[in-house]
Amino acid sequence: MANNDSHSGKRLTLKDVAAKADVSPITVSRVVNGYDGVRANVREKVEAAIAELGYIPNRSASVLASSKSKLIGVLIPSLSNVVFNDVLRGIYDIATPANYQVLLFNTHYSAAEEERAIRTLLGQSPEGLIITGGEQTTAAKAMLQASAVPVVQIMGEVDNPIDINVGFSHFDAGAAVAQLLLDKSYSKIGFIGARMDRRTCERLAGFEHVLSAANSLDKTRVITTPEPSSVSKGALLFRELMTITKGDCDAVFCCNDDLALGVLHESKKMQLKVPEKFGICGFNDIEMAAYAEPALSTVRVNRYNMGSKAMEVIFEKITSPGDKTTPIANYINTGFELVTRKSTR
Amino acid sequence: MANNDSHSGKRLTLKDVAAKADVSPITVSRVVNGYDGVRANVREKVEAAIAELGYIPNRSASVLASSKSKLIGVLIPSLSNVVFNDVLRGIYDIATPANYQVLLFNTHYSAAEEERAIRTLLGQSPEGLIITGGEQTTAAKAMLQASAVPVVQIMGEVDNPIDINVGFSHFDAGAAVAQLLLDKSYSKIGFIGARMDRRTCERLAGFEHVLSAANSLDKTRVITTPEPSSVSKGALLFRELMTITKGDCDAVFCCNDDLALGVLHESKKMQLKVPEKFGICGFNDIEMAAYAEPALSTVRVNRYNMGSKAMEVIFEKITSPGDKTTPIANYINTGFELVTRKSTR
DNA sequence: TGAACAATTGGTTGCGCAATCATTTTATGT
DNA sequence: ACATAAAATGATTGCGCAACCAATTGTTCA
Numbered sequence: 001m002a003n004n005d006s007h008s009g010k011r012l013t014l015k016d017v018a019a020k021a022d023v024s025p026i027t028v029s030r031v032v033n034g035y036d037g038v039r040a041n042v043r044e045k046v047e048a049a050i051a052e053l054g055y056i057p058n059r060s061a062s063v064l065a066s067s068k069s070k071l072i073g074v075l076i077p078s079l080s081n082v083v084f085n086d087v088l089r090g091i092y093d094i095a096t097p098a099n100y101q102v103l104l105f106n107t108h109y110s111a112a113e114e115e116r117a118i119r120t121l122l123g124q125s126p127e128g129l130i131i132t133g134g135e136q137t138t139a140a141k142a143m144l145q146a147s148a149v150p151v152v153q154i155m156g157e158v159d160n161p162i163d164i165n166v167g168f169s170h171f172d173a174g175a176a177v178a179q180l181l182l183d184k185s186y187s188k189i190g191f192i193g194a195r196m197d198r199r200t201c202e203r204l205a206g207f208e209h210v211l212s213a214a215n216s217l218d219k220t221r222v223i224t225t226p227e228p229s230s231v232s233k234g235a236l237l238f239r240e241l242m243t244i245t246k247g248d249c250d251a252v253f254c255c256n257d258d259l260a261l262g263v264l265h266e267s268k269k270m271q272l273k274v275p276e277k278f279g280i281c282g283f284n285d286i287e288m289a290a291y292a293e294p295a296l297s298t299v300r301v302n303r304y305n306m307g308s309k310a311m312e313v314i315f316e317k318i319t320s321p322g323d324k325t326t327p328i329a330n331y332i333n334t335g336f337e338l339v340t341r342k343s344t345r
Numbered sequence: 346m347a348n349n350d351s352h353s354g355k356r357l358t359l360k361d362v363a364a365k366a367d368v369s370p371i372t373v374s375r376v377v378n379g380y381d382g383v384r385a386n387v388r389e390k391v392e393a394a395i396a397e398l399g400y401i402p403n404r405s406a407s408v409l410a411s412s413k414s415k416l417i418g419v420l421i422p423s424l425s426n427v428v429f430n431d432v433l434r435g436i437y438d439i440a441t442p443a444n445y446q447v448l449l450f451n452t453h454y455s456a457a458e459e460e461r462a463i464r465t466l467l468g469q470s471p472e473g474l475i476i477t478g479g480e481q482t483t484a485a486k487a488m489l490q491a492s493a494v495p496v497v498q499i500m501g502e503v504d505n506p507i508d509i510n511v512g513f514s515h516f517d518a519g520a521a522v523a524q525l526l527l528d529k530s531y532s533k534i535g536f537i538g539a540r541m542d543r544r545t546c547e548r549l550a551g552f553e554h555v556l557s558a559a560n561s562l563d564k565t566r567v568i569t570t571p572e573p574s575s576v577s578k579g580a581l582l583f584r585e586l587m588t589i590t591k592g593d594c595d596a597v598f599c600c601n602d603d604l605a606l607g608v609l610h611e612s613k614k615m616q617l618k619v620p621e622k623f624g625i626c627g628f629n630d631i632e633m634a635a636y637a638e639p640a641l642s643t644v645r646v647n648r649y650n651m652g653s654k655a656m657e658v659i660f661e662k663i664t665s666p667g668d669k670t671t672p673i674a675n676y677i678n679t680g681f682e683l684v685t686r687k688s689t690r
Numbered sequence: 691t692g693a694a695c696a697a698t699t700g701g702t703t704g705c706g707c708a709a710t711c712a713t714t715t716t717a718t719g720t
Numbered sequence: 721a722c723a724t725a726a727a728a729t730g731a732t733t734g735c736g737c738a739a740c741c742a743a744t745t746g747t748t749c750a
Contacts, residue, residue, distance in 0.1 A: 013706055024730045029708060037728060039716095054491065059468040060414070061706030063405040064735050068708095079434045082427060089424045092451050101465070104449050106437050120446070123404045146399065231636050258632075265636045287603075288633055291576050291610045358736055369700045374738060382698060384746095406736030409705050413738095 012055045021049035032057055063125060070100050072314065073121035075131040077109040077197065080228065083256075083284060083303055087154065090307025091130060098315065100127070107132070109197055115140040122147050128314035130307075133198050134158030134165075150317035152310040156199040157331070164317075166310045166332045170199045173299050173336045174206030177253045177281050180297075180338055182214055184345040186251035186279045190221035192237045192263065193255035194229030200255045203283065207253055221249055229255070234262020242270070251279035251344070257286045260296055264343065280343040294342030302334040309334060357400045366394035377402055408470060415445050417659065418466035420476040422454040422542065425573065428601075428629060428648055432499065435652025436475060443660065445472070452477070454542055460485040467492050473659035475652075478543050479503030479510075495662035497655040501544040502676070509662075511655045511677045515544045518644050518681045519551030522598045522626050525642075525683055527559055529690040531596035531624045535566035537582045537608060538600035539574030545600045548628065552598055566594055574600070579607020587615070596624035596689070602631045605641055609688065625688040639687030647679040654679060 014025040014032075021028065023046060030038050031046040038046075049055075063069045072095055076084045088104070095102050103124070105117035115137045121129065122143060128150045136144070144151050144162050151163040158165045181189050191207055193200050204222065211217035223241045227233065234254060241249060254260035260282030264274065272278045274294055282289055285300035309332055316328055359370040359377075366373065368391060375383050376391040383391075394400075408414045417440055421429045433449070440447050448469070450462035460482045466474065467488060473495045481489070489496050489507050496508040503510045526534050536552055538545050549567065556562035568586045572578065579599060586594060599605035605627030609619065617623045619639055627634055627643035634641040654677055661673055 011706085014708095015706085025706090026708075026731085027729060030729090033708085039728065042728085054488065056464055056468045056488070058409070058470070058706050059465075060405040060408040060470065061735090062708075064403070064409055064705090064737090065707040065709075067735075069405075079430055079437060082430070085424055085427070085430065089451075092424060096451070101448065103446065106434075106441070119401055120404075123401045125403070125405065143399065143401070231632050235636075261633065261636060265638075268638070287576050288606065291580075291606060293610075293613070293638060356736085359738095360736085370736090371701085371738075372699060375699090378738085384698065387699085403736050406705090407738075409707085409735090410737040410739075412705075 234259035579604035
């Protein structure tokens, strides 16, 4: 058991273990780092000493000496948004077994905070970075470029990827929803959006593109707020939509399921028949969507995959840094899928 | 702007900046770390050099030299559980402005994984640790004790806190729910639980304690699974409950709102009148609870507070390490609150 | 104007580890 | 048994920074 507090409070080092095991410090280092070239009896002796002293290697010293950090930096814009839970799970599930650590930063949808986080992160010699979207500041992009660290931009399709892009086209997804609603013979289709980050705007753009082509676009039916989304915000915005359009609206695409659930709730209070008189489509396919009454049509997205894929790509880059024979694709499309349930005809 | 890639790819150091600004490295260090005792003109000169070169300090070297890491380790058992989002937000909201980093580990409800994470974490000289619950292995507890790092155990009430405990009594919360249900004249009250970690078990224990005292406890009405909880699992377990009890059950306490939402959904399919014939109470008060139909009675918990309070306590400990005059309370009760809505009489 | 002091700046050193190369030990084959 | 190769182990050094103390510069007041 650990009893490293006995000697004057000084931190235990390789040297202490080496003295105990009667080998050189570097041999201890080799045991700790799992090198093969250590004879079994020596390794056992060292391991015994480590266990007895309760030695814990100093990562800072290790990183400084080897410039290998086993660290992956992850920047996400929000901790409240459930969407990132799944992404994070995907990241951790790949990173942790490979003995990599994840350093997570919340950028609060701010490019300035993001730049600060990148600067901090780059001071720790990360071996890879996973960042959300492509709206980094010029300075941030320059730092990333200069650092030569593998960078994966996730969630959306990015115009000029810094390095690699894992995500899907929100424009296409928005367009697909618009087409679905048109196909189901809705014609006065509105949009409700909150937060309005880049990806949400792209969803809206794709949506408007299709409606416009079908001559069904009326921008007064587009209700958005920069504030974060929630179920209650969905209800609120829906009331606004109905007021502004005087009820002249027969379907709505909500930029996420929370909002849609709020709309659904509110439409029941208004005694609007869903889906007959009014169609609702959400986005993300959170579990509750399937359990709403009526069950919510929505767009399913591979959130977990986005995270795990991003990590895998980083590992590929790390392991074969200069391998030009099998170049890594710089865009990996994780796709999306329309899920039609009972909230649309 | 940054153009640090020009010189032979070698990492920029304090020395490079010092040369450029024509001062000593240590002065640059002082500027970087925001010490007061640097004359304005010198500071500006140095800052200009930093900006021009795009210098980013090496954190490993800094930590090694100063043994100050500005690092807080956080161990949570699950990334899927939404509960931890709010806790994390609370932690980050306090830590980030203070320039502290958060290193997050997912222990997957495993004490062994937790021990591994603690070992890894302690190798990085964290200035504080936030861990979930009190079920650490003996070795883990010993390491923590020996490390002398402030440790906050969050979420539940812990028997022998390693250091500080921030949370509330799940036993009391479970008891309060049981009492509520009894007060509403339900008498055949069941329990549905998933995952069954320590805190869930305590909720159940409190619940059983009250029912037993009221002579209303029937353990066949307690349905649990070690698997993770979800809405669909709630529906599933509810069907099981109804089968096993042959419908002889008029209320249920679900160990979280997801499960309760599933029960609610299923009870509608069974045409059970809620709350007249059947009462449902959840736990956590997630946003959807208020928007369910009927709105879900549940227990509100200060998740965000648990996180922010934990961080605050750590900062107190860091800033006044030996201050024995104003000792920090070793248990901070964040409380809970019964929220009665329409799913109970 | 010049002490006397305070405020600022600099030099040296070591934090704990792994890379590199040198040395010793062991295995292999004849 | 011996040479040779191969494997295991060790000694030295530097990673980039901040602590510590010394040297310098600036400031204040008589």
